[in-house]
Each structure stands twice: as C-alpha cells, then as structure tokens.
Amino acid sequence: MSLRSLPEAKALLEAAGTVRRLWVPPPADSFGTVGERTGAAAEALPTLASGAWAADVRPLADEALELRSGLTAQPPERVLLHGDFRQGKVLAGERTPWLAVGPRPVVGERAYDLARLVLDRCEDLAAGPGPAAAARRRIAKLADSLDVDRDRLRGWSLFRAVETGLRHGAAGDRRRAELLLEFAGWL
Template sequence: MVRILTALRRNVAGAWGAAGERWLADLPDLLAGLAADWDLVLGPPYDLTFHYVAAVRCADGTRAVLKVGFELSVEAAALAAFDGRGAARLLRADPDRGALLLEQVSPGDRLRDLVPDRDPEATEVLAGLMRRLHVPPVAGLPTVLSQVSALDGHRGAVPADLVGPAAAAMRFLCATATREAVLHGDLHHDNVLRGTRDPWLVIDPHGLVGDPGYEIGSILFNPDPGDRDPALTALVPARLRQLSAALGEPVDRLAAWGFVKAVLSEVWTADSGGTPSRARDVAELLRPS
C-alpha cells in the first residue's frame, strides 16, 4: 500500500493541476512497475512535498533512494555531470517515467545543524563543495539567464524597486561572467548531508549553467528562510567575506549575485502565494550592491 503524504498531494495538484491529479492517481502503479523493473524493495517515503521520495533496497542489498516526480530530467543531467564529486551519485534514471535511483547519503545529518553556532565551518563546507561541483558546462541544462523571465514578468507583491534592479543586475552579471560552469542552482544548508563516502554531499540540484557566483545566493538566506530573525540576516556580511576569500571572487560581485537570488526567491514565493521571507531582508541589506 503506497502512502501518499497530504502535503505531496496538495502541492502536486496545486503546481501541475489536472496533470498532477492524474500523476497522483497513477503513482501506485508507477511505483510497482519501477520496483519490479529495477528489482527494488520499497521502504517508507520521506517527508518531502513535491516529489515522491522513498528509501529502497536493491537486489544486491544496497540501500538507495527512489525519487519520482515531474521534470526530473534536468536534475538527472546535473547529477550525471557531477558524477559523484561532492554530490549523491545517480545510479539509474528513467526520464520517461520521471524516476531517479540515487545513492543513499548516510548518516544524512544536514549541514543546517552547524548554524548559527558554527556558521564559518558550514560556509567553508559550502565553498569546498562549489569548488568540486562546478565542472565545465554540459548540454541539457537551462542557463542562469533564463531565470530573468520571472523578474521581467512579475507584477505581484515584491516591490518594483527591488525587481527592476535585480533584473538589470542579473543581465549585467551574466554578460560579464569570465567563466561558466554546471551549477547546483539551489545550494544551501538543507541540501547538504553528512556522508561516509565523502564528509558532505549535496542532493536535489536544480541544475543550471552559468556564472559560478550565482551559486552563493541561496546560502545567504538559508537555512530556515521563513525565520526573519535579524541575527540570522546579520550573518550575511561575514558569509560574503568568507566566500569571496575561499572562491577568489570579488566580494561586491558576490553581493550583487546575493541580491539577485534573494529577489528571485521572493518573486517565486510571492507568485506561489507565499509570504515574505528572510530573502526579502537579505535583498534589502544587499540593495546598495
């Protein structure tokens, strides 16, 4: 019996409408087919909200993770490009069925547990992961600049005096990039797990190609972006200085990317009906950049 979490049902139906409802109705048969074809024993699902993700056991006894959902081909391409360097390994993929079989990262403690008491240590981990993940561009991934359309089309709750400058800055930063790489696209403390093969491994890449500076954006307003504690926002300048030194990137350029990504996050949140988060506070802090 497949247990479909309430949040998963609500979010899939909300994001994909009738297609999402059909996918949910077909999910038990889809999982049964994957288990048979890939010789898997399904375990309980994780408490995630936009994809069905469950622990599985493979025929040889290996523990792995099955992820099934919409639009996973880009994630598969990013994981294939990373090839296990700083990221969970992609063991198998079926794009037609929207299914990924992934390395199980164990013990799986999240990097967020180091914040705020050991924030410099967490920031150093993230910088080290970026140095490993940022391989040369590959085909099949969207560009960072493609995301500017969300800013151009926003007519909602995020003020125009944030959205307009963010769109202009994004175009400038992309045009002046000295190199491009494969990016995780949503690198932050909740997407980094403690492993055994490597000390820390990333999961859930969005998969983009572009200026590596874009990658630092999500770090600045995570973890817990819903928590608008000023003490967490106050970590941003120190994080920027540390990332600049570790990555060899100008601090003002990273601050500009941080502003862009914070505004983008707020636009996506507003467009999905959410309320302002700490990303708004970070955007205001970095606006002068």
Template structure:
C-alpha cells in the same frame, strides 16, 4: 507498497499543479506501481523507513544483484523518485558529470521515470554545524563541484532574461525600487559574463549537504544550470534565517556568510551580491500569492537591503 510513501509527502504532492509534465495528484496515483517496478527491475530490497524531500520520495535499499561493490560492502543505497518537473529533469546529468567528486555518487538512473539510485549517505547535514564552518564547507564544495558546462543542462542566461522581463512588469510585492534594481542587474550580469561558465548546483544550502562515508561532506539534490558560479551563494543566505539575529546584526551575519563562501570558492563578492538580489526578488514573486508568505517576503527585503548596504 503504499507504506513506502510517507503520508505527509502524499498529502503535499497531491496538491501540486503540473509543471511541464503531470500534476502531483496524477503522479501519486502511479507512484506505488512505479516504486514496485523499480525495486524489482533494479533488484533492490527496502531496508528502512522512506524519507521525502519537497518533490521526491527516498527509499533506503540494499542491492541484491550486480553493482553492490559500487556502494560499499553492505550494498546499501537509496532509491530516489521525483515528481516530474523541469528542475529534476537534468539532475542525473549533473551527478554523472561530478561522478562522486563532491556529490553523492550516482549508481543508476532512469531519467524517463525521474528515478535515481544513489549511494547512501548519513542523515546528518550542515544545519546544526556552526554557521561559519558550514559556510566554509559549502565554499569548498562549490570549488570541488566546479566542472565545465554540460550541453544538455539549462543555461543561467536564459533564466536571467526571463527574470529581467518578469521583474520589470511584476506587481510591487516588495518595494518597486528593488524589483527594478533586480531586473537591471539580471540584464547587466548577462551582459558582463564571468571569465568562465561552469556546471552549477544552484541549491547548495545546509540541508543539501550530507555526511558521507568516503568523504566528510557531499552535496545532494542539485537543480542544475550552466553559468556564473556567483549564482551559487544565495541559498546559504536565506536558509537558517532564524540565526541571522536582529537589527544591524542581520546585515553583518549575511555579509559574513557571503564573504566566507566567496573566499573559499574563489567567487567575486560583488557578483554574488548582485545575483542574490536577483534571486531574492524572484523568491518574493514566487510566493506573492500565498497569504501565509509574509515572513518570506520580509526576509527577501532584508537580504536585498543587506546586499545593497
């Protein structure tokens, strides 16, 4: 069973500190038994090499018992088991709400064990698709995923209130004026709420959109929140950063991505720029203690500048 856990993933997760639940090292000790139990209880047969994300193991499986029809004639699916942390705690709720519309279909879930059985998608994603077309796809998916708020999903206004306080008192890992601006914007965006709040994916970037069999593109791996749809745009700006160009081209590339997504998702560009500033200041704070994160902090500054110009 240990073969179902990629070695690079085991090495990474073993060094992760607890975030509301257990440490990565403690969870890893129980993971082989957890996978064994889930495969047996849900009548699943592993049929391929396991994959992994930042915090989860994904095992290609075939359903041997009931439910085969829900994932196609072959009964292929994937078993996803995540290291317990707050962002993963409500993933099943979001997938249930979308019910396969714009996102991977949820077949079965055990939230107490952070385990999901999902339809199997292709391995191709938007990372190698022309970036303008990829942004159009993301904008269209954001429209499809727009659903009423779920009462058990964390609220964006609470995140914004925490960030306003943290940014205001944070050390100057990026220019102080940007931290102060981000803190002020977080408060202002909450004080001027959008016309409607919706269930948000919050991490819809190019690698989190996979090719599907019943639909050309489907979203995976949500980090659900409820709030302003304009919060959704930023991940498509900071990903594929190597394609932004240099000099004045960087601003043009970032603003073009933002404009395409906002046009196809019906999102206000001004609010999208403002939330991007807040999120990038937050990203810079997150990696501030990492001596290898200088490039990520520089990217945050570039994006904030582009959103201001």
C-alpha cells in the same frame, strides 16, 4: 543530517569545500544557462512586484532586474553548477564527509551557485545584532574563500532574494517574503 545541523560558521566552511568539488567544465551544450534559467523569473518580477503588498519593494525589484541584466550580459566563466546549492542540500555521506544532493544542473558562473547559500539561515541573521553587516560579511567570506567576485555574488544574492521573496509573497507567505526582501535590502 544536513549542514543546517552544524553551527553556521562550520556549515559555511563545509559548504565551501563541498561546492568547490562540484564545479567542473560543462559538457558541450548539455544544460541550459543561468541567463536562460533566470530569464522567466526576470520577466515575472514586474508582475510579482505590482501587487499592493509589494509597493515598497518596487525599487528593489528594479535593482534586481538591472543587476541580473548586467550579470548575464558578460558572465566571467562557464562552469557546470549545482543550480540549487544550499546547506539543506548537503548531507552527511560515507564516501566523503558531505555530499550535495538534488542538483538542478545549469551552466554559468560560480557566484550564481553561491547565492542560495548566502540566503541560508537569513532568519538567524535577522534575529541577531547588526544583520546588514552580518549579511555583507557572509558575502565577503564566501567570495574570498572561493575566489568569486564580491560584487557579482552580491548581485546574484540580491536578485535571488528579491525573486524568491516576491514569489513567496504572491503565494501568501508574507512572513517569508518580508524576511527575504529585508535581507535583499541589507545587501
């Protein structure tokens, strides 16, 4: 059973407790950095956004690239991150109530690790009333509960939503692409 099986508010609370335990000082030069990991994605964004289907999202792709550039220029901290943290990667455990699985370790700031969590269940937000306000509340709630800068969390969430959305669109999954890009627009 993963956190996705819980109601959203409870899942976010449990996710916050789980991810907090994961963040530790990084060992010396063992893992790549968030800047390195996102570099290839940033280079691919202009090409992904050049498709005819993506014409309306080019300004959003430009914003995502600008945000990423600023976020990687002066990272506020260096922490060992899970790298792919989201509700589906947190499973019920025996040693502890919840265990994070499938890490892609990377060194960077905590806001980067939370961005995928912000994107979780975006289809539920889209189906509910006031999705843009709900998305912003989710960022505020996570940032406040884990002492992360809201603007940095918003920036990483927008970058990851645009990058993932454009990749889905290029692969032919337009429904998922449109949902992620709409989510990015709410931010």
